[in-house]
Amino acid sequence: MSDLPDLVKNWIGKTVVKVDHTVTVERGLWLTFCAAVQDGNPLYWEDAIAQEHTGRVIAPPALLAGWGSELDWYPGKQGHGVRPLELHFMLKEALGLPNGITIGVELEFHEPVHAGDKVQVEQMLRAVGDEKPTRLGIGRKWTIDVVYRRQDQVLLGLQTLEMLAYRTP
Amino acid sequence: MPMNPLPVVNTRLPELRVVVTTKAIIMGAIASRDWQPLHHDYPWSTSTGGLPNIVMNYYTQAGWISRYLTDWSGPQGRIARLKLSMRSSICPGDELVISGVIDSLEQESAERCWVKVSIEMAVGERIATTSQVRMALPATDSAPSPWSITAADWRP
Numbered sequence: 001m002s003d004l005p006d007l008v009k010n011w012i013g014k015t016v017v018k019v020d021h022t023v024t025v026e027r028g029l030w031l032t033f034c035a036a037v038q039d040g041n042p043l044y045w046e047d048a049i050a051q052e053h054t055g056r057v058i059a060p061p062a063l064l065a066g067w068g069s070e071l072d073w074y075p076g077k078q079g080h081g082v083r084p085l086e087l088h089f090m091l092k093e094a095l096g097l098p099n100g101i102t103i104g105v106e107l108e109f110h111e112p113v114h115a116g117d118k119v120q121v122e123q124m125l126r127a128v129g130d131e132k133p134t135r136l137g138i139g140r141k142w143t144i145d146v147v148y149r150r151q152d153q154v155l156l157g158l159q160t161l162e163m164l165a166y167r168t169p
Numbered sequence: 170m171p172m173n174p175l176p177v178v179n180t181r182l183p184e185l186r187v188v189v190t191t192k193a194i195i196m197g198a199i200a201s202r203d204w205q206p207l208h209h210d211y212p213w214s215t216s217t218g219g220l221p222n223i224v225m226n227y228y229t230q231a232g233w234i235s236r237y238l239t240d241w242s243g244p245q246g247r248i249a250r251l252k253l254s255m256r257s258s259i260c261p262g263d264e265l266v267i268s269g270v271i272d273s274l275e276q277e278s279a280e281r282c283w284v285k286v287s288i289e290m291a292v293g294e295r296i297a298t299t300s301q302v303r304m305a306l307p308a309t310d311s312a313p314s315p316w317s318i319t320a321a322d323w324r325p
Contacts, residue, residue: 036232
């Protein structure tokens with residue numbers, strides 16, 4: 001990692017991005033996700049069934065990370081705003097690697113997410129690999145850890161992402 | 170599904186077959202507020218992105234796996250950990266075959282058990298994504314739902 005710019009070296013092992021609030025969790029937003037994967041789990045759709053398990057309907061746990069991402073436009077938005085996994089984009093820009101894909105994800109779920117929740121996000125850089133040839137072009141891998149909390153600091157989940165960023169030949 | 174009798178290790182879960190459409194990939198990306206062009210912009214994906222087509226994002230893949238497992242377990246199944254390793258892209262036109270096998274069963278108490286399930290998302294002979302999931306289940310039909318476990322006792 002000796003070829004890394006000082007800016008990036010200084011990020012390793014630290015929380016680099018904190019997002020206080022992007023969208024407030026709403027049932028209508030998560031039902032669109034359920035429709036995309038044809039998920040009829042009644043915990044997401046039906047209050048009467050959800051009541052005996054989760055008290056009221058919950059958001060699909062698989063959508064946890066999405067609650068840290070902004071709408072693509074809102075009144076007064078400046079520039080690109082907070083991008084999904086902002087730290088990944090900061091790394092791509094700092095290292096001159098314009099393209100990126102997710103190659104591995106691990107999610108650990110804690111308290112379920114409900115309508116009205118405001119999700120806070122902390123993104124930490126764990127490690128950055130050396131630049132080397134990949135099947136998509138010259139690239140690097142990096143690992144980002146993310147913590148998701150509710151507005152009252154209750155833990156919602158933990159996530160580790162393995163990313164590959166690259167420039168096409 | 171009734172959890173009495175308990176799931177058996179090495180049991181294969183029923184396959185789920187899905188023909189992936191452009192609409193479904195874009196719907197999953199937009200619903201997860203993932204605005205990156207590789208999930209909705211074909212010209213960008215195939216030129217700048219160097220990809221074969223637009224590709225399904227990881228949120229949507231996690232959503233399919235979660236749906237696959239809870240279709241089997243019923244709503245009482247509570248996923249604790251979900252790990253995905255993406256080996257190749259999932260694109261429009263792919264026939265996705267999702268399959269799973271129970272790797273282990275741990276009975277934590279008279280009321281609660283944990284299963285670990287290995288899942289594959291395949292397109293023909295090609296493995297697109299592999300996944301390992303840990304899920305809490307009630308140990309009997311009359312046991313409390315794992316969703317009732319308090320934060321202090323929840324050990325994912």
